[in-house]
Amino acid sequence: MRKTLLLVLLSVFISHAAYSQAIIDTFSQPVQNSLTNGELRGSVFDAKTKEPLQYATLYILQKHTGTVTNEKGGFLVSLSGLDKKDTVQFSYIGYKTMKRTIGTLEKFPAVYLTEEVFHLNEMVVFGRAPDPVSIVKNVVKNKEANYGKNPAVWRTFVRVRNTDDIHRLVISYKKGNIPELDQSMIAEAEKKIPQHTISYTDFLGNLYLPANKDDTLKIDPIRSVALKEKNGDEMKQLENIFRNLFTGTGQKEYWKMKSGIFGGKLELEKEDTLPAAKDTLDGNKVKTEYFDRMLNYYLKYPTLNDKKKWEFLYNTGRYKYTLAGGIRVNGEEVYVIDFVPDNSGKYEGRLYISSGSYALIRADYRYAPQKTGTDFHLLGVGYTENEFKGSVYFEKKKGHYVLKYFSEKEGVDVTFDRSLALLKKRKRFLFDKTLKEIKVGVDMEIRSETSIELLVLDRRPLTPEQFTGFKQKKEMNILYVDQFNDKLWKGFSIIEPTRQMREYKKQGENR
Numbered sequence: 049m050r051k052t053l054l055l056v057l058l059s060v061f062i063s064h065a066a067y068s069q070a071i072i073d074t075f076s077q078p079v080q081n082s083l084t085n086g087e088l089r090g091s092v093f094d095a096k097t098k099e100p101l102q103y104a105t106l107y108i109l110q111k112h113t114g115t116v117t118n119e120k121g122g123f124l125v126s127l128s129g130l131d132k133k134d135t136v137q138f139s140y141i142g143y144k145t146m147k148r149t150i151g152t153l154e155k156f157p158a159v160y161l162t163e164e165v166f167h168l169n170e171m172v173v174f175g176r177a178p179d180p181v182s183i184v185k186n187v188v189k190n191k192e193a194n195y196g197k198n199p200a201v202w203r204t205f206v207r208v209r210n211t212d213d214i215h216r217l218v219i220s221y222k223k224g225n226i227p228e229l230d231q232s233m234i235a236e237a238e239k240k241i242p243q244h245t246i247s248y249t250d251f252l253g254n255l256y257l258p259a260n261k262d263d264t265l266k267i268d269p270i271r272s273v274a275l276k277e278k279n280g281d282e283m284k285q286l287e288n289i290f291r292n293l294f295t296g297t298g299q300k301e302y303w304k305m306k307s308g309i310f311g312g313k314l315e316l317e318k319e320d321t322l323p324a325a326k327d328t329l330d331g332n333k334v335k336t337e338y339f340d341r342m343l344n345y346y347l348k349y350p351t352l353n354d355k356k357k358w359e360f361l362y363n364t365g366r367y368k369y370t371l372a373g374g375i376r377v378n379g380e381e382v383y384v385i386d387f388v389p390d391n392s393g394k395y396e397g398r399l400y401i402s403s404g405s406y407a408l409i410r411a412d413y414r415y416a417p418q419k420t421g422t423d424f425h426l427l428g429v430g431y432t433e434n435e436f437k438g439s440v441y442f443e444k445k446k447g448h449y450v451l452k453y454f455s456e457k458e459g460v461d462v463t464f465d466r467s468l469a470l471l472k473k474r475k476r477f478l479f480d481k482t483l484k485e486i487k488v489g490v491d492m493e494i495r496s497e498t499s500i501e502l503l504v505l506d507r508r509p510l511t512p513e514q515f516t517g518f519k520q521k522k523e524m525n526i527l528y529v530d531q532f533n534d535k536l537w538k539g540f541s542i543i544e545p546t547r548q549m550r551e552y553k554k555q556g557e558n559r
Contacts, residue, residue, distance in 0.1 A: 088125045088150065089544065090157030092117050092138060101161060103439060103453055103501075104140040109147075115205075116453055116503050116543060124544035141400055141410045141441065142375050142384065164375060180369035180385045184399065186406035188361050191352055194407040196448045199259040199510040205542050206251040206343065207501045214243050216493040222467065224486035228289045234488060237286055248275040248532075251339060252540065258515050264344050266515070267336060269524040273536050293472070293484075300475045301483065307466045308427070333523045340520065346500050350440050350454045352408065356421070357438065359394060360413070366393035375400070378444060382409060394419045395436075407449045410441045428466040435459030435497065450507065457499035465491045501543055 092104040100121025107114035111130065117123045125136065132151030139145045143161040153159075219238040221231040254268040297303065303314045348354060355362045368390040375382050381403040388396045397413025414437040415421070421433030437457040442449040472484040529536065532545050 086127045086538070088127055088153055088157070090123055090153055090159060091121045092123065092140070092159045092161060093121060094143075095160035095162045098160075101140050101143070103441065103455065104138060104143075104161070105441075105452070107137045107139070109135045109137055113505065115505070118544045119455070119501075122544040124542060126539050128539050141377055141382075178371070178383070178403075180371045180383070181364050183371075183383055183385060183401055183406065184361060184364055184369060184387075187352075187399075187401060187408045190406045194405055194449050195352070195442070197257075197259055197261070198448070199512060199515050200257050200450075201508050201510050202255040202257060202504045203506040204251075204253060204255050205503045205505060206249075206346075207543055208249045208251075208342070209497075209499045210245075210247050211497045212245045213495040214241070214492065215495065216491065217241060218489075218491040220489040220491075222487040222489060226293070226484050226486050228293070229486050233286070233289075234486075240286070249273070250537070250542065252537075252542065253339075255343065256510060256515055256518050256520075259512060263515070264340070265347070266518055266520040267340055267343065268518070268520070269336065269339070271537075271540075272339070272524065272526045274526055274528050275530070275532055297472070298474070302473055302475070304471045304473055306469045306471060311469075332526055332528060334526050336521050336524045339524070346456070346502065349438070349456050350442075350451050357436070360387055360397075361408075363393070366391050367395075372398070374403070377402075377409060380404060380409075380444065387413075389416045389419065394421065405449075407442065407444075408440075409444075409449070410439075412439045414438070425463075428464065430461070430463035432461045433458065434461055445507075451502075451504055453501070453503045455499065455501045457497065459495070459497045461493070461495055463493045503543060 092101045093099065094101055100117070102117060102119045102121060104117045104121070104123075105114060106116065106123055106125065108125070108130065111134070115123060115125065127150065130150055132149060132154070134150050135147050136150065136153060137145060137147050138159050138161060140161055142163060144164045146159060146161055148156075148159065217238060219234055221234045224230070249272065251272045252270045253272075254270070256266040256268065258265065294303065304311055305314055349357060352358050352361065360367050366389065367387045370386045372384040372386050374384060377400070383399075383401045383403055385399045385401060386397070387393075387399065394415055395413045396416040397411060399408060399413075400410040401408055415435065421436060423432045423434075424430070435458060438455070440454040441452045443452045444450075466489070467487060468490050469485060469487040471482050473480040474483055527536070
């Protein structure tokens with residue numbers, strides 16, 4: 049379970065997330081501009097349905113580099129070192145590969161791919177119609193052999209997005225002995241906490257992946273850009289109050305959050321706090337460990353080990369599988385299997401599984417209609433995982449399958465209607481002494497969404513000695529900006545920013 053609830057409750061007191069704006073999603077139109085500032089932009093679509101193809105692969109043959117389209121089918125390619133005769137290869141599993149020169153794409157930036165799924169009787173290799181349930185079960189049986197963990201360096205681009213929408217928030221002051229946080233200040237804070245907060249973070253760097261499962265990856269950052277709303281002037285007073293309160297914590301003192309019989313210490317360190325947003329591209333130092341922990345967490349998803357998120361691989365009795373046909377991917381015959389819930393299953397989607405190795409090459413799936421993940425309501429606290437969407441794609445390299453990209457999107461609804469106390473305590477022999485306290489009643493409802501896209505741009509082998517010898521820096525630079533612009537990633541072929549990201553800017557709208 050994510051720490052959504054704790055983060056939301058902390059925002060009531062700390063308000064670090066006071067980034068306010070209202071954005072209308074206008075993604076329906078494809079990218080129109082083709083060539084700007086040394087960059088090529090376009091979109092990839094299904095030739096029949098005209099729907100955008102998310103995460104289609106682009107590969108520049110002459111340069112051995114590439115990228116993928118974004119969730120709306122848009123792509124961006126840096127033209128640095130390229131000429132009009134260079135060729136871009138577009139591929140999407142289940143579709144015919146297409147090649148276009150840079151010169152052609154400058155004139156016609158919209159690319160239409162044709163679906164290529166064969167009926168079983170067109171593929172001699174299958175012989176007889178196989179059982180789709182057996183095929184899916186073999187994915188798990190052959191997982192260790194197909195996805196061997198070898199030490200490697202991945203040149204990786206990562207995009208993380210977070211959105212929170214407060215649908216209801218009522219804070220009632222009960223008692224307290226912190227002069228800076230009196231009843232009037234709490235009432236003012238309730239008015240100023242933003243109804244809508246949103247942030248994007250793009251990261252480019254080298255990931256050093258170990259062979260030993262007990263070791264964690266190391267990162268060598270190249271560039272990181274965060275698009276976050278700058279705190280409004282009206283919130284600075286409240287932020288300064290909490291900054292001073294936490295900074296003034298003595299060696300034997302600590303802060304604690306408590307609600308009824310539940311509570312826990314707040315592990316607040318100065319080094320863990322990200323700097324405020326900047327209007328310019330001035331660099332800020334942050335702990336590299338922050339991204340290290342984040343990537344270690346998210347990279348657990350494409351290992352296929354999470355039996356909750358990959359339920360349809362481990363609990364086949366909960367699903368109905370249909371063998372839709374077959375395709376050929378890089379010389380391999382691949383089964384195309386659709387699945388929907390049967391009994392208690394939660395997901396629906398499509399799988400692409402090698403007929404020879406039973407490796408899962410690609411999966412695209414989401415919660416089925418009327419299905420949710422964890423869902424509980426107890427003692428005034430509600431938590432419902434009501435949105436999930438996942439996609440993963442593996443490439444075959446030297447007999448093993450390695451990650452090319454994955455995306456994961458999760459949405460939760462949180463409700464909270466309880467008393468909440470923030471206490472400053474001093475450690476003593478028997479019972480810790482309460483030095484400061486504020487207690488409020490909180491009644492709120494919040495919608496939270498988190499998504500990540502990870503693309504492996506390049507990879508090279510790594511010896512255990514090289515992994516051990518690489519020393520991860522303690523700090524890294526991060527660029528904070530108020531609005532995306534083309535200068536941020538000039539010279540890099542990254543995942544094209546969506547229109548929502550490009551239009552994102554300060555709005556100054558609060559509740």
